[in-house]
Amino acid sequence: MIEVPFALEWIVPENHLISLKDSVNGYLCSSWITNISGIKYGLSICPYRDIDEHRGKALVALHLDFVNVKKIEAECTFKIDSANCSKKLPIVYEKSFGWGTFIDETKSFFDPEKKYFVDGNCTLKVNGILKYETNDSEVTVELQKWEGNELGDRLWEKDDYKDFTISVDRKNIKVHKNVLAVQSTVFHAMFESKMKKSVKNKVEIKDFSFDIVEKALKLIYNCNFITTLSTQDMMKLLQFFDKYNFQSLKNKIEQLLIAKISTSTVCRITNSSIITNSTKLKNECMKFLVISFLSKTTLRDIEILDKNACMEVLQNMVYQSVTIQ
Known part of the structure; x- marks a missing residue:
């Protein structure tokens, strides 16, 4: 799913809205923004809405006009900072239309003490994320293929001669001390002979998930395997390799994140x-x-x-x- 952030600021003169104050469902529209392929977006403001329980309230809305898009999920925040007004809501657009939120009673909206207008202008800010898929796009999962070697696979798969245990989320992963120590100065120091008496053959890792630790260890062993890492997963792996000082693997994850x-x-x-x-x-x-x-x-x-x-x-x-x- 494509995710695009957006932010709009609309300075609306009060004298353009006063004439609509007594007009039932009269509204003012902003210009369109067209910097997203296939999608136009803009704002509207209605000083007096006359619909059911919302009768007599002012409405602001985000309008989307789109083609070749199945639907758009929007996460929006509408703000008028001068009045300390902020409304956040999710909106699903199945078709080109305008959806929004009621900000206040019409009478209060034009009340100078509420400060919706400053120096004769109302400054409306709207920001959020648009999530969508185009009609001709297919849902794809990005795969990362790690080209390791046969020795790494065999060492990982066989528990023979593994002499250290890493515990994560109440699960245990057996590893070879040498495999860790030759690549990580942190583990090398941990296994130093002068520290052997104070270090047991087991360590618990609490600040990373089992999935992240397992993938990190497979990379350390130089295994052949395929992952579907998200950007968040990559950032977690980067933190893992930084914390335990696996510099070469940290460099690899850096390159992946640069592309992201x-x-x-x-x-x-x-x-x-x-x-x-x-x-x-x-x-x-x-x-x-x-x-x-x-x-x-x-x-x-x-x-x-x-x-x-x-x-x-x-x-x-x-x-x-x-x-x-």
């Missing part, structure tokens, strides 16, 4: 790159963020973007590129 950078993922991947000290991944994210900020491209999860990263993006935006003369 998009408007829907860049904020979460940026945060992950910072947590895991993944410099190359962070640099690619920062490049994408600068371009997005300059072009006013909407980014999903922008509110959770690391504050220092956000400041760095703003600082990078002021630089002018020069070349050799």
Whole structure:
């Protein structure tokens, strides 16, 4: 399913709405935005709605006009910051139409004390995610094929001579100390002779799921296998390989995540790159963020973007590129 973030701001003059205050179901429409292939979207505001229990209320709506799309699932937040008004709701569009939410009684909407209007304008902000599939697209699952070797497969499959146990989610995975120690300085230090007395032949991992740990270990053993890793799975693997210092595998996952950078993922991947000290991944994210900020491209999860990263993006935006003369 395709996921596209969006954000709209509409400054509506009060004098354009006053004439509609006493008009039953009269409304004002914004211009259309057409930066998503096959989809146009815009806003409307109705100062006085006359429908059942919502009679006498002001309505704001998100309108979608689309072709070659089965349906659109929207997660929307409607906000008028000056009035401290925020409404979040899911909407399913089976066809081109407008859906929205009631923000207040019409009388209150025009009440100066409510502050829906500031300096004669109402500033409506709408942001969220559009999720959809096109009519000619097929549901596909992305596969990752890991090219390992026969020795890795045999070592993984046979429990003979395995001398260490990793416990995750009350399940045990037997492994070879040597396989871990030669690739990880963390495990190497754990198994050092001077520490043997304090280290049992078992360790419990609490901060990663069994599925993530099992996949990580198969990669450590260099097995031949296929995965269907999501972006979230990849970020978890990156954290695992960073925590236990499997540098070569961390580099592999970094490359996979670089290919995953998009408007829907860049904020979460940026945060992950910072947590895991993944410099190359962070640099690619920062490049994408600068371009997005300059072009006013909407980014999903922008509110959770690391504050220092956000400041760095703003600082990078002021630089002018020069070349050799």
